[in-house]
Amino acid sequence: MARIERSIEVFASPEEVFRYLRELERMPEWMPSCKSHRITSERRYGVGVTSHCVMDHSGRTIEWDSVITEWEENRRLTWHCEEPTKNDGTFLLEPTERGTKVTFIMNYELPYSVLGMIIDRLKVSKEIERDIAEALSRLKEKVER
Numbered sequence: 001m002a003r004i005e006r007s008i009e010v011f012a013s014p015e016e017v018f019r020y021l022r023e024l025e026r027m028p029e030w031m032p033s034c035k036s037h038r039i040t041s042e043r044r045y046g047v048g049v050t051s052h053c054v055m056d057h058s059g060r061t062i063e064w065d066s067v068i069t070e071w072e073e074n075r076r077l078t079w080h081c082e083e084p085t086k087n088d089g090t091f092l093l094e095p096t097e098r099g100t101k102v103t104f105i106m107n108y109e110l111p112y113s114v115l116g117m118i119i120d121r122l123k124v125s126k127e128i129e130r131d132i133a134e135a136l137s138r139l140k141e142k143v144e145r
Contacts, residue, residue, distance in 0.1 A: 001086075001107045004129055008136040011099040012143045014074040020143050021077055021091055024051050030138035033057055033131050046071045051079075058127060085109070102139065104132055 010017055020026065022045055027037040033055045041050040049068040054061065062084060070078035070090070078090040087108035094101040106128070 001109045002125055004106045004108075004125065004132060005103065006129070006132050006136055007101055007103040008140050009096055009099055010102050010140045010143050014093040014095055014100045017093055017100045017102060017139075017143050018074045018077070020139070024049075027053070030142050031131070031135045032138070035061075040065065057131075102136065104136060106132065 024037050024039060028034045035054045035056055037051060037053045039049060040052050041048065043049050047068055047070065049071075050065060051068075052063065052065050054063050056062075064081045064084060066079040066081040068077065069080045069088075070076050075093055076090060078088065081087050085108055087106060089107075090103075090105045092101075092103040092105070094103070108128075
C-alpha cells in the first residue's frame, strides 16, 4: 500500500479540532476535492459510523462508502474503505504548547498493474499529497476562526 503522511500545527485545543473533524458532513468546507460527504448510519459519532463521500480528482468523480474503525475522543479518528479504492485514513491529534499537532495519514492501494503503480508514484500520489496539504491548511484556517 502507498502511504502519505502530513502534519500541521493548529492554534486550537485538541477538543476544538476534534469537534470540527467529527462533523463529517463539513468535509467539503476544507477538503478541496470533496464535493459531498454524508452520514449513512443512524449514529453520527463513534466506531461503526458509515458515510458516503463524493470526490473529484483531476476531473474524475469517485464515490465511496467508508466506516469509522477508530474513535478516540480528542485524539484519533480513523476510517476504512474497500471500494473503489482500498484506503485507510487517520487523523491524529497531539497537544502542543500552542495548540494541536494534526497529522493526517492515508494508506491506499490502487487497482493497478506494475505500470499503473509507476504512474501512481509519478502522478496520482503527487496530486493526493497536494490535496492533503491544502486540506490541512484549510482545516487550520477553519478551526482557528
